[in-house]
Amino acid sequence: MAERMIETTGIRLCTESFGNPSDPPVLLIMGTGASMLWWEEGFCRMLAEGGPRFVIRYDHRDTGRSVTYEPGRPGYSGADLVDDAVRVLDAHGIPAAHIVGVSAGGALAQLLALEHARCVLSLVLISTSSAVPGDSDGDRELPPPTEEFMRFVSTVDVDWSDADSVIDYQVAYARVLAGGRRPFDETAARGLVRRDVERANDFAAARNHDSLPDGEPPRAPLSSIAVPTLVIHGTADPMFPLRHGEALAERIPAAGLLALADAGHGVERTDWPTIVAAILDHTGTGTGTADRAS
Incomplete structure (x- = not known):
């Protein structure tokens, strides 16, 4: 394990790697407002040890130890977060990697x-939905978040200047995201959550992710994705009900779908063995031995 701060085009991003750089690379992309600790x-x-694989996680802008902007004035877009993933790979001398994203990271x-x-x-792609709007009836009829989820996000009261208030909020949010079918x-x-808040340059800056402009939409449809794709989705996901994962797998050619019984939104510890085994199997069928840049 080695934490490394990279700087490229004036952007400082905190990364951490696990395993041997000579092994097939896996880049982990976390969701909205979440640091790599998640x-x-x-x-x-x-x-890393199961493959073996060379695993990299990193802090998005405005999370953890990466570059932080004034709350409410991020000065970057969602498209910049996409480009940041390329920056991380380039800094590690990796021309291409297996990409694992959860929620907005998906x-x-x-x-x-x-x-x-x-x-x-x-x-x-874990606990996520289509990033590109579809024009099919199936996409238009995707189910909304659960009533419990919507009630929580519409009524929660948090003081972002107070660490304890933020911690209480994040724990309550994690409970809702868990879906309620498991302990x-x-x-x-x-x-x-406490480690995440205490580690952050400015934990209030993570709110910037909630108001980022998307940037220019992609011109190509999801059906143009040609790499092997696996969708992993909990059956009790309150943010993106299971149908979102099913629709995503239908739109990407030859994508597989792994449904996790009673799992909520995210990567729960109970599911680690199942998810890791699925990722190792999936990445083992790809071209993970691609040459690394010098």
């Missing part, structure tokens, strides 16, 4: 495959 260390080690992964296809060996480990969630 790809938990135990998960990263399991993935949307970034889709856009990466559409706009920087040379960088993508395969895709694993919720509040102690573990609180420990992770």
